[in-house]
Amino acid sequence: MNDKGRSPEDEVRDALAPDGTIEPLDPAGVIAGARRRRRTHVLATAAGASVAVIAIATGGFLVRGDNLGNAPAPANHGPTALVSPPYPAPTRSPSLAGVTPRPPAALPSAQSSAPVPSANPNVPETPGTSAQLTVASCRTAADGEPGPGAAAKLRGTASDEAGKTIVIADSRYWMACDSTYGAEVSARKPATLKKPGVQDNNAFAVANNTVDTVDGQLDYFWAAGLVPDGVATVRYSFADGETVDAEISNGFWLMRHVAGIPPGAHDLGDRVRVQLLSATGGVLNDVRLNWGTQTCAQISHGC
DSSP, X not given: OOGGGOOHHHHHHHHHSOOTTSOOOOHHHHHHHHHHHHHHHHHHHHHHHHHHHHHHHHHHHHHHTOOOTTOOOOTTXXXXXXXXXXXXXXXXXXXXXXXXXXXXXXXXXXXXXXXXXXXXXXXXXXXXXXXXXXXXXXXHTTTXXXXXXXXXXXXXXXXXXXXXXXXXXXXXXXXXXXXXXXXXXXXXXXXXXXXXXXTXXXXXOOEEEEEEEXXXXXXXXXXXXXXXXXXXXXXXXXXXXXXXXXXXXXXXXXXXXXXXXXXXXXXXXXXXXXXXXXXXXXXXXXXXXXXXXXXXXXXXXXX
16 A cells, blocks of 8 residues: 555554564563662762762861861851860969968067157157146245235246246236256246346346256256346357347246256356347347356255
8 A cells, every 4th residue: 555545544553553673671671770770879879978978077177177288278267266275274272281370570569668869859858747837836936935926927938848938927026937857846036026237147147957858968047037128139158059049028038048068068167148139239238147156046946
């Protein structure tokens, strides 16, 4: 039958008919091929898993910062965790058990009786022992001599580190007292309120005592009186080379001086000098006192 006599159904049957050139499949070969394909798939899967494990391990090394030889670090690896270096365990301090504490060094006692050196040699060695000098105690020191009464007032004061000198007076009498000579008040003989003349040397006599200082005993002089008319300055000079101008208060003068030399060290020929000066500096009197008669002007005790 030629092509022209074929119907469409014949062509369909021819297309669906099996090819005579293809050999039929061997069942054993088909099973073996399937087994080979499955084994190849398993090996490929295992190889892929191995590559994944290696990649993860390598990434772990890079994140931890472990040494991978000369391999460069990733460009954007982020902050690296700081790992503290190993430090030795702390060592405990040796135990103090059984150690006996050493007693502290002895401290100086606040009640020490050792004398404290003074920069001023005129400070008494035992301060606080001076007599309590008041108007009343001065009146008592008159010892029965006519003198200021109960109405007496304080008229003048002179003081320093060694002690104090005062003048008291009422309407009729005056007298002077001193507290430098130990615990006993020294008193100048009371007198009436009559001013002396500039030539009355006895009116300027001094009282001479000794005082105890850190440098030993030293000569001490004190005096007081009414200021004569026309006198502006009553000046005393002593054997130690010092010159002292008396303090003037309420018409009275007061002088006190602790000498810088011990008793007996001065030359008796170099006596205490007294000068009375006017307001213009003119010398109204210049006299040297006699030792003994004009250097013990106090009635409470001797010199």
